[in-house]
Amino acid sequence: MRVPTISRVEVYPVELPITRTFVFASGSAGKAGAGARLVFVRVLDEEGRYGWGECRPMPGWSYETLETVVTTLRRHLIPAVVGTPASDLAGLHARMHAAIGRGPSTGQPIARSALDMAVHDLLARALGVPLRALLGGSPRPASVALSYTVTAASPEAASREVSAARAKGFEHFNFKVGVHPETDVQVARAIREAAGPEAFVWADANQGLAVERAARVAEGLAEAGVDVLEQPFAADKPHLMRVFRGRCPLPLAVDEASVSPSDFLLYASEGLVDYLVVKVTRSGGLWPSIAQVHIAQAFGLPLLISGLTDSMLTKMAACQLGAAFGCQGPAALNGSQFIDDSALFPTKAQVEHDGRVWLPELPGVGIEPDIDTLRSLEVKEV
Incomplete structure (x- = not known):
């Protein structure tokens, strides 16, 4: 060729x-x-x-x-x-x-x-070959479990939202911390109760907390059964993560602070994070994202997958990368919850259903826009 x-x-x-x-x-x-x-x-x-x-x-x-x-x-x-x-x-x-x-x-x-x-x-x-095979994985069909993004501001609404998502096949859930700070812990508790003990529950602060607030919230989130707290502080303030690390009862992750492989290396080498959040768009593409994955592997850190409410093309590419490295989710690739890209991707229903992305044996990413x-x-x- x-x-x-x-x-x-x-x-x-x-x-x-x-x-x-x-x-x-x-x-x-x-x-x-x-x-x-x-x-x-x-x-x-x-x-x-x-x-x-x-x-x-x-x-x-x-x-x-x-x-x-x-x-x-x-x-x-x-x-x-x-x-x-x-x-x-x-x-x-x-x-x-x-x-x-x-x-x-x-x-x-x-x-x-x-x-x-x-x-x-x-x-x-x-x-x-499928993209996952190009990246070093198996060409066999694979699937990646999605994480449903809960937007409810009250525990009652959160419980209903999780129950409705579970009925559609979703097994894992993420939610935003700091948007409605007065109900963060109650919402977390409601999500855990409605999702069940096997669900991965993921709290994302999107840089929205101060250290004292983060310490109080983290204690409540840990008691509620949350599995990870993501990006509590502004991306340009790694010193706050150093201060917070010893006070946080939860595993930690960063997002906005980890654009390049060297960014993630800083956090991993100092023992400030427990997960790599793979976000292809944030990181400049698949090539630098793979470098981040290798750093995570060297430090023994597991992967989570995230996105920027992208369309199906990025969702499939991110899942292909995850599958190449044995990550079956959860993937907070929530574009389908918030944007309508169905006209662009007529085959979308074949590859995204039942709370998962199903990766076919088609060459490349596995989907393309009309x-x-x-x-x-x-x-x-x-």
Whole structure:
């Protein structure tokens, strides 16, 4: 097989309907009735073979927006990578780094992630293997259990929400801490009781706590049966994690603070975290995410999978990565709870149902957007 070479990249900024309001301590993923903005890219080689990538920039979560992602791709990253062999993933990232350098961490990681994903998809398609096999896993069909995001603010509503999700096949649950601080512990207790003892219950603070508040909340969450507390403090304040570590009765994880492999290495080497949260879009794509996984393995840390309310393309790619390293979940990939991407992905119901993502033996990521629908949803004013 001739190794594919990147010859052309198409960029599609789109807007999808938001079906439910989703608020977290540091911002929002949007309000029901509004639009969720995503950027899709298609990488083509000289023979017309292609691969798809996607990202969802959210200004409430990071500094990247739809506009910055599109201009970064079109003016900087794409010109830098055209002509690169798809198999040269290290070279791909070196060229992207030369075009957009790092600050304290990876420069424009969300924009990079879409291009990285598309090149991985192209290469796996060209080889005729599922993405998980390209990443070193088995090509056999696999599944990854999803974690349902509970948005209720009261324990009664949380209990009803968990019961309804369990009826749909969900086994694991996550919720946001700090949005309604007066009910955080009661909601946690209600989720655990409704979910049962086998469920993994995951509390995410999204940088929204101060140390004293975090210490009090963590004690209540531990008593309620929560399994992990994620990102209690601002991403640029690792010293607070050092102060908090000895006072926290819960396992800890970071999210916004762990963009590059070196970011995660800092937390792991100091013994400040108990899990790696794999988030492909946040980390600049699959290639740097794999580096984070290897660091976690070296420290004996298990994996969790998360996302940015992405569409099915990123959800499938993240699950492919998890499956390659034996992670069967939980995966807090909750895009389907909050955005409607069903028109883009006609086969979605075949790969996401019963609270799991089912990975087929198809080459590449395992799903792709309908190109005509994608073009009809394009945002024209960028």
